[in-house]
Amino acid sequence: MNKTTKIILLVIFIVIIILAGIWYGEIKKSKEKGKETIKIGAILPLTGNAAKKGEYEAQGALMAVEEINSQGGIKGKKIELLIEDSGTDPKKGISAFRKLVEIDKVSCLIGGLSSVGMPLKDLIEENKIPTIWVSAHPDFLTGTKYIFRNLPTSAQFVEALSNFIYQEFKLSKIGILYMNDDYGVSLKDEFEKIFPGTILFKEQYDKDGKDFRTQIIKAKEKNPEVIFIAGYGTATGILIKQLREMEVDAQLCGPIGIAQVDTKKSAGLAIKGVIYPEFIDNSKEEVKKFKEKYMAKYGQEPGVDSFLGYNSIKLLAYAIEKSGLDPDLIVDTLSNLRNFKSASGMLNIKNKEVRYEITIKKIE
């Protein structure tokens, strides 16, 4: 055999694999043709650096599908969840979308990750696929009709926090220490916009910094009642520790990221008493029940995305049950949804955003 024959053989071999794959898929499909199903597609990052998020969301979604199907499906029709991997890559996301919509003909879509979701926006609108996506990108819902956001935005968190401080604590003199990245800056901007009291100072601190005494001395001079720390991670923990060391006794509060393990670790005991907003309340009955079921099924604690994936499917199933498969009707039903019972408590949909009940928690 010379070189060319070998290459030709190799190409033939690959083509055979490809054809076999398609053939197998077709057979599988025709087998299932007997029973009609409602197809929901999921585009999730199952590989790549957000793989854990994708895994959580997929498991949550699958659990919801199983639950619905074991109760007889939607009006006798079973739900079929078709999961595609986006690998956190927008190109692969589009391939997955095309495959799901054009070949599998899914009627609804769920998914996660902003970088994959953003390029899909136009395609979703064009094909009229009701979609529930986990994304915090501020531009995600501009100019869309069929897309819903299933994640509280930083604006919603900040709103809840600022209301709590102003109304419950009745404190109005506040200072802001914010981290110098997009997370910190956007939180600071939102807070400035929303908070009704007076903001005494805004000081920036470095994401990788270790010594924040300059900022703390400045903060101390202004004597605030509350300090809003817009950040997360180790540096934020060190900042909290140094604040307490330098005897700043203002009430501290922060975003959801402040309750992360690494922040807690580096802050040590100083983190006690810091308040932060949370949208999955561990003390609720529904959440406890969901956690138990999840543990029994997958042998691991659910992540935030497990709740989101589960809720996405439940919301879609509810809408399909109520209004059939017409995309416009599904969107109408979802848009006006109030007091929906989900795995994380009651939720409403307002302006195409799934609104979770945000509760303010104190770190013990």
Added chain:
Amino acid sequence: MISGYFIHLLILIGIYFILAISLQLAVGFAGLLNLGHIAFFCIGAYTSALLALNNFPFWLCFLLAGIVAMLFGFLLSIPTSKLKGDYLALATMGFSFVIYAVALNWTSLTRGPLGLPGIPKPTLFGISFSDNFSFLILIAIIALISYLIVKKITTSPFGKVLEAVRDDELATKVLGKNTFKIKTYALGISAFFAGIAGSLYAHYITFIDPSSFTLLQLIPVLCIVIIGGLASLKGTILATIILVLLPEPLRFIGFPSSIVGPARQMIYALILLLILLYKPKGFYGKVELE
């Protein structure tokens, strides 16, 4: 029905092909193991996107994407001119990290991790390429022109000198050739094509953020170049088609949903390994890098 899906794949083949032949020019023909290639792609995409969002016409965005990337190619060749092989690979890899960090942190220009949404689809001479089929035709034409230009370069006397530099730089110098200049040109031209591929990518996907331009994104392109065979354009075409299409049928194999992502990747990797096992120089590879 299948056509939309298929057209999308063909467009991806087109973009990858331009990117791969431009890398082939640097790696295969000039022997410059350039791991910073994705940075040129990134520069092209951002240049084109930012200009288009400021209402510049597509042809200008497209050309400037290539030209700006080319300037960076020239720039990169100056500090790396004395480096070879793995050292060059490391230095150029550093370059790709720098560009990634700039895209991520220069928030006033690139909007950082929020990315640039709403990049318009191209219009050229009054013709809109907004639907996928016309976009495919545009890409096919550009890919063909790119191929012809690269082919012309590699078969020209300049191409021969380029290959001489790859095989024995010292000997080429002895013959009185300015190898620094030749390598600079090679890197510049290579960057130009990467830049226009970036421009097409940005206008096709309509949204870019820095995460699309990490070193990880270079690996499939490098795979295409190596599997197709170094210094072979024919091989690059074949490898592009195979590598872009290969993961797709795997979507139709009904894996249990718990392992669907990793299982597909494993099969994909296995096939690549088999190819390299039986064809260590790639399909049509002529040379091996030191």
